[in-house]
Amino acid sequence: MKTSSFYPVVATPVIAESRDFYVRNFGFSIVFEADWYVSLKNPSGYELALLDPAHPTIPAGYRTPARGLLLNFEVDDVDAEWRRLVVEGGLRPELEIRSEEFGQRHFIVAAPEGVLIDVITQIPPGEEFAGNFSTANL
Structure with missing residues (x-):
């Protein structure tokens, strides 16, 4: 396709x-x-x-608001976005900014409809996760 x-x-x-x-x-x-x-x-x-x-463009039986959806926004500087969106912008974090062993520094806020927005900067993963990345798609 x-x-x-x-x-x-x-x-x-x-x-x-x-x-x-x-x-x-x-x-x-x-x-x-x-x-x-x-x-x-x-x-x-x-x-x-x-x-x-x-x-009516949505088939009957599926006409419900989005739930369980997470949108990832990968950015160059997650700390700057934290300051802009949360500290200065007043958005309420659903997950405070933090670094993860699986190779992300991120935070999560919620959009008005309840969709979660994960703002991410890639960081080097810890040893436990380093081998999980495929070099074919890097």
Whole structure:
């Protein structure tokens, strides 16, 4: 399969709040907007869409808000983003900033619709996890 684009579509009943959150905090801009759907793109070209879960484009039986979703934002300096988003920006951390033995320094905040946002900088893994990385995809 040749894919020309791939992006998550988050089902959320709070479209405007979610749109504003991603625009304000993560540099997205609006590509398309209707009262039931918003398409966003950031300067790096990454896309994210928001969709009202009650919209009839979603099959009956699946019209529920997103749950259990974690979006990873890998950044150059997670400590700077911690200061910008949490210390200065007032977002409440769901997970305080910390370094993990599996090779990440990160923190987690929640978007208005309840999706978790994991802000990450890759760091060298500890010995226990160093062998778990595939060199084929590095």
